[in-house]
Amino acid sequence: MPKMGESITEGTIINWLxxxxxxxxxxxxxxxxxxDKVDNEVPAPASGRMLEHVKSAQEVVPIGDVIAILELSNKKNKSSPPSGEMPKGQRGTKQKPSKNEENIVHPSAPKNTIKKKPKQASSFTVNKNIFISPLVESMAKAHHISYEELSRIPGTGKEGRLRKSDVITYIEEGRPFKFAQPVPEVSGFQVPDLTFDKGTGKIVKMDRMRQMIADHMVFSASxxxxxxxxxxxxxxxxxxWRNANKVAFKEKYNEKLTFTPLFVEAVARAIQDFPMINSSLDGENIIxxxxxxxxxxxxxxxGNLIVPVVKNxxxxxxxxxxENTNELVGKARDNKLKGDDTKGSTFTISNVGTFGSLMxxxxxxxxxxxxxxxxxxxKRAEVMEREDGDSIEVRHMMYLSLSFDHRIVDGYLAGSFLKxxxxxxxxxxxxxxF
Known part of the structure; x- marks a missing residue:
């Protein structure tokens, strides 16, 4: 294993070529x-033949350990034995090569012997079997790039492997695949790359909050x-019950009795019964x-949206x-919400009915x-089943819709919780x- 830096003590063999x-x-x-600092291609110091891979691909090897045994011709390597013979004392056995032989990148080998043939990606695809080197992984963590996003970056290394330069170029380009979705390769008719006419009219620049909302929504959907x-x-x-008690509730507590606290109460009780709905995904772990x-x-x-939080x-x-819901809604409408008022949410309710939406x-x-x-x-006419027979009655009906992350919530859990x-x-x- 060749030395690749002063502080480097080991390296991972990505693959044998x-x-x-x-x-x-x-x-x-x-x-x-x-x-963890650099990725290297190890060139042959001279022409020859590969006798044995002493270390396998994906194996971590200390610097200086033998990784392969080569048979070198005397054309390009002065230290190799004449006529392809092994040095005295090594014939018939595979002895540990000398220090110079261990370091395959020979000091006398010219720098231009490393042949780099970058493979350019012609279109955006997802490399599901991508190998992430320690160097690339550390760069990704420093820039908060997920493994999913890394798989979208075209690699110029062997078999599409990501290099340090690929990640640097990607970051300098503004991370164009941050929220992108892969386009599957299909045969037959291809949808043309159309340039749409977006029309003309008044230009309204998005404020900072709207831009943050847009980024958050695109990130969530993707x-x-x-x-x-x-x-x-x-x-x-x-x-x-609410219509019959809202006046008395106001007189007793000086608080409006809206449907919001009643909805929050019903949801909190359901979460206690189905705690897995109150979770988040962290890599391969569910919190x-x-x-x-x-x-x-x-x-x-x-017109922007914000999510104040009812804690516990x-x-x-x-x-x-x-009290809590009225205070938070009032602060939101007066633009007086503080940072702590919008942190720590574990489940969200969106009352689209406020604006007249059916669902x-x-x-x-x-x-x-x-x-x-x-x-x-x-209000709708509903068929009600009674002991003395069915009847049609006017009832107050409401649709509930639950959007869930199918990576961690399946249909059974979502349906049971919603019911x-x-x-x-x-x-x-x-x-x-009360």
Missing amino acids: VNEGDSFDEGDILCEVAT TAPHVTAYVEADLTEMVQ VKEEINIGMATALPS ADKKDLKALA GTPIINQPEAAILATGIIK RVADNMEQFDTKRK
Whole structure:
């Protein structure tokens, strides 16, 4: 294993480019070696034949250890034995080569013997089997580049392997594949690359918050495979109880009794029953949150969106939930929210019904696992099953839609959780006191 820097003590053999028994010419690349600081192609010091790979691909080898045994011709290597014979004392056995022989990159070998033939990527694809060297991995961590994004970067190394220069160029270009999606290779008809006419009109520059929202939404949609499930809930009992008690609640606590704290309460109870919905994905690990902090998607006067958070919603009674939600909504509308008011959300509710929407398909508030949208509460004629027979009654109905990250939440969990939220709303205790 050749020395590749003062502080380098070991290297990883990425792959062998010359198989055992194959011949090679001086300057041919024998193997590729990765370290935590530099990636190297190891050239042949002279023409010859590969006798044995002492170390295998992906094996970590200390500097100076034997990685291969070569048979070198005397054309280009003065130190090789005449007529291809092995030195005295090594005939018939494979002894440990001398220090100069171990370091395949011979000091006397000219620098221009390394043949670099970069392979240019003609189109954007995802390399699922990409090898990430320690150097590239450390660069990616420093710039917060995920493994998924690394797989999108065209590599110019052997078989598309990423080099340090590839990552540097990619970063200098502004990380163009940060939110990109791969285009599958298909045969037959290809959709042409169209240039769309975006029309003319008044130009409105996005403010900083809108740009951040746009980036966050694109990131969420491109990172998490979104699936949306729907249920319909009969909120008649909840609506009637709230209408009958909102005045008394206001007089007693000086707080408005909206549907928001009632929704937060129903969701928090359902999360207690299905804690896996209250989670985040960290690489290959799922983090199930201990706290239940409910975010409320709230529109600002500017039209932008912000998510204030009700902390420990499962531990608060209706009075505390009403105070908390009213305070946060008021701060949002007055642009007085503080940093702590919008941090720590583990699950988000988006009340699209506020704007008259029947239902919605919300985008997950990363890094959460799911988001619930509540639609407009609408009176409808429904068939009700009673002991004395079916009847048609006017009921207050609402659609609930749950968008979830299918990487960590499957249909069974999502459907069960959503049904539990609906049940909590439908089975509202109309005799409850406050």
